[in-house]
Amino acid sequence: MNVRCCCGAVMEAKALEEESPLSYHLRLCCTECASWVTVAGRLEDITLFAQRTLWSNEARHELDRLPPYVEPLVREEVESHAAKEGRALITVALFQEARLRGKVSWSQTAKDRLANVPAPIRSMAKVEIERMAVEQGLSEVTEALMDEAKAKFLGMRGRP
């Protein structure tokens, strides 16, 4: 999607902020004048405005926390994962997904259960469950871990 400024020039996605799993703020800046606008919405919606790879402020922070000699390698790893997945916007969830890739496998039943998680939070849930698996020294996501994760997520949303 092409957004034009009132001056006629193209506006480019310059910054991404992760407000919550359901709300992302993308700042578009004019390439000619000082104008800018913020588009707020779900990740899949605001992705339409991103023409090239853009790291969210939060994902960039994750990168900044790494030792300087590791940073370029991780950046490359995450960006190539994003490119392979066809994702222009690099979020914390995508960052962690790239970092955990290949470390944890999913049993078919666990995969089926993940498919039932609502789409907007699925990728985040996937990463969180994989992170829990790694923490517990598991190489596969089990039914028991899914139950534990479910209890945790429901707790987070304040439901019984």
Ligand SMILES: [Zn+2]
């Ligand atoms: Zn302008």
